[in-house]
Amino acid sequence: GGAVVAAPVVLGAVGFTSAGIAAGSYAAGMMSTAAVANGGGVAAGSAVAVLQSAGMAGLSGAATAAVGSLGGAAAGLLAVIF
Template sequence: MVLLTIGLAVAGGVVSTLGVPAALGALGFTSAGIAAGSAAAAWMSSYGGAVASGSLLAVCQSIGAAGLGAAGTAIGAAAGVISSILFL
């Protein structure tokens, strides 16, 4: 049981750290900006051209463009580990 818990915790950390940027990329948040014709572009068009700084769309684009960064990676890994243990 302990090995299962450790394995799930590690898996949760890895999935959350690598999965978030990959999922955002698949939605159209890229390092070059929001991809035309993507789900991200449709979401952005719903804002009418005025995306507020700090909004969820802006945060997703920031992660898509630059990655999670050190703090985001640490928080994502910790969240993955905690959620894996809590939902065991």
């Protein structure tokens, strides 16, 4: 549950905001790297494009389920380790 709640906060903190990618942020660096790798553009469906979409519009039902599942798996792994 915490992963689902934290996802929008984390996206904003790294620069994927509702107003677009924040200048000078980690997200801006990711976008620059993706653009250089793709000849000047960011490919649709790439990690940068998906994260920006989630940062602008929020998470879809499927994305919320995926984040919740990954968060639960990570918490379970940490519980086993510690």
